[in-house]
Amino acid sequence: MAAARRLRLMLSWLVAAVAAVIVLNILVNPWGAWRFHLVPGKYRRVRAERVVTPYLLRTAAPDTLLLGSSRTLYGMKIEQGVHDGVENAALSGSRLQEIAKEVDIALRNPHLRRVIWGVEFYTIDAYTDSCSPDTCARLDGDWRITLTDNLLSADTFVASYRMIGRALQGKIAADARQPIPWPKAFICRQFANPPPPTLAGMDEQRRLREISQLPEYRQFDYSPRLFQLFLEIVQRIRRAHVELIAYVPPVDQFELEMIRQTGRWPDFQRWKRELAQHLSYTDYSGYNGIARSDRMFIDAWHMEPAVGATIMRQLLGDSIPDCPDAAIVAGSALRVTADNVGAMLALQDRRKDEATAAPNVYSTTIAAVIAKRYGHIAAPDLSARR
Amino acid sequence: MLFNSYPFILGFLPVVLVVYGALGESRWRQATPFFLIAASLFFYAWWNWHYLLLFLFSIAFNYLWSRLLGPIPPAGAAASARARRLILGVGIAVNVALLGYFKYRDFLVGSVNGALGLAWPLLHMELPLAISFFTFEQITYLMSCYRGEEGTGDFVSYAMFITFFPHLIAGPIVRYQEIYPQFNRRTQFRLSAENLTPGLMIFAIGLFKKVILADTFRDYVGPVFEAHFLPSFPDAWGATLAFALQVYFDFSGYSDMAIGLARMFGVRFPENFDSPYKCTNMVEYWHRWHITLSFFLRDYVYIPLGGNRRGELRQHLNLFLTMLVGGLWHGASWTFVVWGALQGVALSINHAWRKHSTRRLPALAGVALTFGVTLFGYVFFRSTTFTRAWQIVRGMVGANGFAWRAEFGSFTSEMYRNILKGLLVVWFCPNRQTIMQWDWLGDYVYAAAFVVLAVVSVLNLANPPAFVYFQF
Numbered sequence: 001m002a003a004a005r006r007l008r009l010m011l012s013w014l015v016a017a018v019a020a021v022i023v024l025n026i027l028v029n030p031w032g033a034w035r036f037h038l039v040p041g042k043y044r045r046v047r048a049e050r051v052v053t054p055y056l057l058r059t060a061a062p063d064t065l066l067l068g069s070s071r072t073l074y075g076m077k078i079e080q081g082v083h084d085g086v087e088n089a090a091l092s093g094s095r096l097q098e099i100a101k102e103v104d105i106a107l108r109n110p111h112l113r114r115v116i117w118g119v120e121f122y123t124i125d126a127y128t129d130s131c132s133p134d135t136c137a138r139l140d141g142d143w144r145i146t147l148t149d150n151l152l153s154a155d156t157f158v159a160s161y162r163m164i165g166r167a168l169q170g171k172i173a174a175d176a177r178q179p180i181p182w183p184k185a186f187i188c189r190q191f192a193n194p195p196p197p198t199l200a201g202m203d204e205q206r207r208l209r210e211i212s213q214l215p216e217y218r219q220f221d222y223s224p225r226l227f228q229l230f231l232e233i234v235q236r237i238r239r240a241h242v243e244l245i246a247y248v249p250p251v252d253q254f255e256l257e258m259i260r261q262t263g264r265w266p267d268f269q270r271w272k273r274e275l276a277q278h279l280s281y282t283d284y285s286g287y288n289g290i291a292r293s294d295r296m297f298i299d300a301w302h303m304e305p306a307v308g309a310t311i312m313r314q315l316l317g318d319s320i321p322d323c324p325d326a327a328i329v330a331g332s333a334l335r336v337t338a339d340n341v342g343a344m345l346a347l348q349d350r351r352k353d354e355a356t357a358a359p360n361v362y363s364t365t366i367a368a369v370i371a372k373r374y375g376h377i378a379a380p381d382l383s384a385r386r
Numbered sequence: 387m388l389f390n391s392y393p394f395i396l397g398f399l400p401v402v403l404v405v406y407g408a409l410g411e412s413r414w415r416q417a418t419p420f421f422l423i424a425a426s427l428f429f430y431a432w433w434n435w436h437y438l439l440l441f442l443f444s445i446a447f448n449y450l451w452s453r454l455l456g457p458i459p460p461a462g463a464a465a466s467a468r469a470r471r472l473i474l475g476v477g478i479a480v481n482v483a484l485l486g487y488f489k490y491r492d493f494l495v496g497s498v499n500g501a502l503g504l505a506w507p508l509l510h511m512e513l514p515l516a517i518s519f520f521t522f523e524q525i526t527y528l529m530s531c532y533r534g535e536e537g538t539g540d541f542v543s544y545a546m547f548i549t550f551f552p553h554l555i556a557g558p559i560v561r562y563q564e565i566y567p568q569f570n571r572r573t574q575f576r577l578s579a580e581n582l583t584p585g586l587m588i589f590a591i592g593l594f595k596k597v598i599l600a601d602t603f604r605d606y607v608g609p610v611f612e613a614h615f616l617p618s619f620p621d622a623w624g625a626t627l628a629f630a631l632q633v634y635f636d637f638s639g640y641s642d643m644a645i646g647l648a649r650m651f652g653v654r655f656p657e658n659f660d661s662p663y664k665c666t667n668m669v670e671y672w673h674r675w676h677i678t679l680s681f682f683l684r685d686y687v688y689i690p691l692g693g694n695r696r697g698e699l700r701q702h703l704n705l706f707l708t709m710l711v712g713g714l715w716h717g718a719s720w721t722f723v724v725w726g727a728l729q730g731v732a733l734s735i736n737h738a739w740r741k742h743s744t745r746r747l748p749a750l751a752g753v754a755l756t757f758g759v760t761l762f763g764y765v766f767f768r769s770t771t772f773t774r775a776w777q778i779v780r781g782m783v784g785a786n787g788f789a790w791r792a793e794f795g796s797f798t799s800e801m802y803r804n805i806l807k808g809l810l811v812v813w814f815c816p817n818r819q820t821i822m823q824w825d826w827l828g829d830y831v832y833a834a835a836f837v838v839l840a841v842v843s844v845l846n847l848a849n850p851p852a853f854v855y856f857q858f
Contacts, residue, residue, distance in 0.1 A: 002829070004579040009833035010586060017841045148392055154845035373615070 022151045028160035032056045032081065033150045042176075043166045045159075046081040046088075049073060051149055053081065053089050054138035057102060061111045062087035067102065068118025069094045071249040074298060075118075075308025079176035085111075086180045096123050096229045097131040101139035103233050107240045114243035116315060119281065121248075121259075121271050122215060124230070126223035175305075182309035184321035190306035191325040198304065199252065200294035210299040211254050212369050217262040222270070231278055245315050246281035248272070250303045250332070253291040253355070257366035265352065269345050276341035282315060286348045287355040288332035292362075296325065387432040389589075389643045390596050392847060398429060403650065407577035418575040419542050422651075426549035430515065437514040444484065445548050448524040449541055451477040458534040474532045478525055485521045488514055493718035516555045518715055520548060522682055526561045529686065535563055543569050552647035556640055558658040558678040568653045578652065584822060585650030587832070590839040591818050592642025597843040600635035603628040603808060606801040611768050611778070619788045622781025624801045626761050629768050631808040634663065637676065642818055657819065663812045666752030668736040668759060672729070679715070683708050698741070705737065706730035716767070721775060725766040732759050753813075 029037040030044060033055040046052045060082040066072055072090035081088060089102050099117075106112055122128060137145045150156055166172070175195075178186050199207065237244045251259075259268050275281060290296050296307050303311075310329040314320060320330045336344045356363055387394045402425045409418045431438045454473050459466035486494075492508045499506055527544065547565045548554075568574065610617050610625030617625065641658035648655045662675035672680045688708040694701040706727065713726015747755065765782070769775035780786055790798050827835070 003583045006829045006832055007579040007583045007586075009829055010583065010836045013833050013837045014840055017837050018844070021841070021845065144392070148848055152392070152845060153848055154842070155848075157845060 018152075021157050024160050025151050025153075025156050028163050029150075030156060030159035030163050031150055032059050033146065035059050039163050039167045041082070042080055042172060043163050044080045045162070045166075046079065047159075048155065049081070049088075050091055050132065050135050051138070051155070053091060053102070054105075054135065055146075055150070056081045056087065057089055057105045057139075058141075060087050061109050063111050063113045065089055065106050065112060065115045066118070067094075067099055067115060068249065069120050069123075071120070071302055072116075072118035072308070075249060075303040075305060076116075076312055077175075077305050077308070078180065079173060083176070084180040090118065091135065094120070094123065095128045095131055096226050096233065097129070098135055098139065099123075100229060100233050100236075101131075101136065103236055105139065107236065107242065112240075112242055114245060115237055116245045116247070116312065118249045119230075119246050119275065121268055121285075122220075124223055124226045124271055126221040126226065127219065129223055129226055181313050181316055181318055184313075184319065184326075187306050187309045187313075187321040187326060188323035190304070190309070191321075191323050194295065194304050194306060197298060198295055199297040199299055202299075208365075210301075211365055212373070214255050214258045214300050214366075214369070217259050217264045218370075220262070220264050220267060222267050227271075227274060234279055244279065246275075246279055247311060247315055248275075248281060248283045248285045249311075250284040250288075250290040250296070250307060250329075251286075252294070252297050252300055253287065253362040254300050254366055256285075256287060256291055256352075257356075257362045258369075260352065260356065261363070261366050261370060269348065272336065272348075273341055273345060276336050276338050276344075280335070280337040282311075283334040283336050283344065283348075284311060284329070284332055286332075286334070287351040289328040290332045292355070293325070293328060296329070387429050389640065389647070390593060390843075390847060393432070395593075395844060395847070398425075398432075399647070403577065406575070406651065410576040415575055419546050419569070423542075423545050423549050426546075426551040426554060429551040430549070430554060433515050434512070440484075440514050440517075441520065444481070444520060444524065445545055447480065448477065448527060448548075449544050451480075452528055452531040452544075455528070455531045470532060474528055477528045481521050481525055481528075485517055488517055490714070490718045497720070519553070519555070519557050519559060522559050522686075522715075523548060523561070525686065526559075526682070530562050540566075550648070550653070552644045552651075552653075553655060556637075556644070557676075558641055558644060558655050559682050560655055560678065564656060565653065574652055576652070577650075581652045582650050585646045585648075586840075587646070587836050588649060588818065588822065589643050589646030590836050590843065591821070592639045592644075592646055593843040594839045595635045595639030595642060597639075597846050599808065599811070600632050600639055602804060603632035603635065606804070607632055607768065611774065612770075616786040617778055617781035618786050618790070619781060619784045620790050620798055620802075622778045622786070624798060624805065626764055626768075626778065626782065627805045627809070628801060629764050630663075630757075630761055631805065631812065633764070633767075634659075634812060635808075638818075659817075660819065661812070661817045663757055663760075664753065665756050666747070666749050667756055668729070668732045669740070671756050671760065672733065679712065683712050687711050698738075701737065702734040705733045709733060719770070721766045721769055721772065724772075724775075725763050728759075728763045728766065732763075 027038040029039075031052045032041060032044065044052075062082055062085050064086040066076055066078075066086065066088040068090040070090065070092040073088060073092060076088055076090075078086060078088040089106065091098060091102075103115070106115070134145060138149070194201075197206075199210065202210065234244060259265055272283065284290060290303070290307065296304050298304055306325065307329050310321060310326045311333075314330055314333060320326050334344050334347070387398060389395075402422075405421060405425075406418060409415060409421055427438065427442075430441060451473065455470055455477075459470070488511060492510065495506045495508055498504060527547070543566055544562070546569055547560075547562050550565070553560050606628035607625050610621050611629070638659040645655045645657070656678055658677050660674040660677065662671050665671040665674055688704055691704040691707060692700055693704060696704075707730070709730030710723060710726045712729065713722045713724070716722045716725070746752075762779075765778050766772075766775050769778060777786070
């Protein structure tokens with residue numbers, strides 16, 4: 001009898017505890033998986049965008065959608081995922097297969113008017129010809145992962161708990177309350193006082209750590225198949241009569257050196273050339289004013305939110321903030337079309353040659369990183385060109 | 387199907403328990419074994435149904451072969467005894483050949499290719515799930531039949547013994563004689579609170595070990611063992627210590643889950659772990675780590691080789707060969723062979739020390755030495771190449787410098803904090819067997835502990851990684 005009583009207690013408490021977690025997660029709905037929610041979405045904080053974005057894409061009805069990688073995700077950061085009719089659906093390390101699925105879902109939204117897409121060179125690497133199984137399952141609407149993500153996950157439970165806490169305190173970060181596109185004064189304030197961390201503000205050890213983690217370009221394998229997929233996504237957006245605004249996000253000079261010193265600069269240029277044959281875009285990458293301003297980067301990969309906010313204003317045709325850093329961002333933009341792509345790429349080559357004519361902190365640091373990364377393996381032949 | 391997955395915990399297990407319970411209380415109670423066999427085959431096929439036929443063939447072959455053995459002949463019937471020995475030998479050879487083909491063929495061909503500069507093709511076949519475990523268990527069954535032990539002969543009991551899902555995938559390696567009597571108890575095939583209560587608790591403890599503890603340490607292992615850089619002193623020690631904790635919590639967690647599941651169905655499995663990192667010598671360690679494998683190797687390899695009956699030198703050779711087999715059982719790779727050889731050498735030294743020296747190490751030094759030898763072995767166990775293993779060994783002696791790797795940042799300090807907590811748990815906390823004997827736990831504390839363990843584990847189940855021992 002003692003065992004029976006103990007078993008009854010165990011099972012009843014287990015059912016009660018699991019039910020409590022499920023009910024809380026349903027009511028709070030921290031990932032926005034369904035339209036019903038007890039706590040307003042403005043108190044949401046997106047920390048794991050690969051979990052949240054696939055759900056928000058289905059339930060939010062934005063007029064502007066941001067696509068791209070973590071550069072767009074952090075550079076045009078929207079704390080709640082969607083705010084003021086703009087949804088940031090960029091994914092860290094996004095693959096084209098994932099973006100294709102995102103676009104398919106987003107185009108079902110009748111309110112969608114424009115897509116701002118931070119196109120990325122690495123997404124044409126054959127290595128990225130895949131789809132994260134979980135992200136794809138979420139984008140495909142797999143009911144199993146939907147249930148476990150939204151009802152039976154410790155992360156969801158903690159997010160629900162914290163969202164209730166923020167709502168009870170009425171706590172929304174000042175940045176998250178700003179209208180989008182972000183106001184000029186706000187952008188200038190952010191340029192003057194960027195939220196930590198910044199690449200420029202890091203101590204030398206951490207800075208080296210960040211630079212050492214720059215992505216791998218040595219094995220880059222240009223994939224025509226992926227480029228074709230990219231074009232298909234572009235066609236889908238155009239066929240839906242949704243405006244497509246494409247831009248190449250800023251790349252820090254350390255990463256540019258990684259591209260150049262691993263022999264991938266010609267691939268980078270080729271990709272931009274092919275891009276321009278099919279759509280006009282604004283190019284913020286290259287050896288420009290942004291690339292050599294470490295204060296404009298969170299780390300060695302990602303632009304500061306103030307940079308992204310300025311870019312968004314420029315892409316939408318809004319006026320540029322009246323502060324020097326915003327002017328540098330705006331001045332770095334190259335509007336590339338099929339007609340001028342040759343001239344623009346020649347300009348990029350010239351800037352590259354000027355910036356690398358003599359050894360500098362960027363070129364020497366990356367040379368050391370490459371040598372260290374491959375250990376006893378000889379550093380790649382820098383003169384190699386394909 | 388993984389024990390630590392939603393389909394198993396929320397689907398398979400509750401359904402099987404409910405149907406099992408209902409059948410046990412109904413007039414179709416006799417059908418319960420058939421239901422358990424069917425459920426276990428479904429459990430097996432969930433992972434990869436392609437190998438279900440192989441599994442069924444193996445079961446059918448071993449059962450039919452065991453019938454060929456017949457009863458033990460009367461004393462003096464030498465011809466009959468020879469025939470039985472031959473049948474047994476062929477039966478074991480077929481099992482070993484099947485295992486060898488699927489698990490070791492590429493290893494052998496690759497080794498020959500490497501040694502002779504040949505280019506014989508490799509098959510790159512996926513290893514049939516649990517083949518090492520069900521092969522060993524069926525060899526024990528043939529041996530039981532050969533020895534004429536009680537109960538052998540009933541096909542349903544045999545099929546249930548082999549397929550019973552709690553031990554099917556990764557052990558414990560149970561013997562027919564341990565399980566058969568339990569399937570034949572009159573009270574069997576009924577759910578009871580006396581079994582369900584501890585069964586659920588043991589399963590929850592195992593799940594917690596796997597999901598919360600083992601998977602935490604897993605994250606620290608790959609970045610060093612699978613990378614190309616030369617690991618520094620803290621990197622190499624951190625990754626090796628993390629692997630020691632990962633593999634312990636992973637496999638002992640799995641064993642706890644298997645033991646708990648079997649208990650829910652009224653079957654008691656032998657223990658597989660008994661706080662091995664608290665051991666003061668290697669002999670004791672192998673009595674408390676993967677206990678059922680140790681006993682299998684002792685009874686079916688070491689003793690048939692002559693054990694300690696043919697002199698001291700031969701005993702050391704037998705130990706060495708036995709652990710070599712143990713190493714190969716873990717994986718078809720020379721790194722596993724070296725790991726097995728290291729265990730054999732360590733056991734031999736330990737036996738020789740015991741025999742020739744009256745001095746005993748202080749307990750603390752014994753624990754440190756045993757754990758140190760275990761860690762050294764793990765470097766080869768976890769590394770996929772000798773080059774990497776050697777780089778890590780060099781890192782552990784400081785040949786690659788003492789600097790904390792800048793790229794890892796707070797990762798290294800966080801790793802060491804968690805390793806410290808893990809070591810405190812394995813060295814100073816009571817193990818599951820002890821906890822389950824605490825009678826002073828009231829019903830409320832017991833139930834609350836179960837709910838906390840179960841809920842925390844279930845809420846962290848997303849993307850369950852496979853158990854380390856699934857690959858064996």
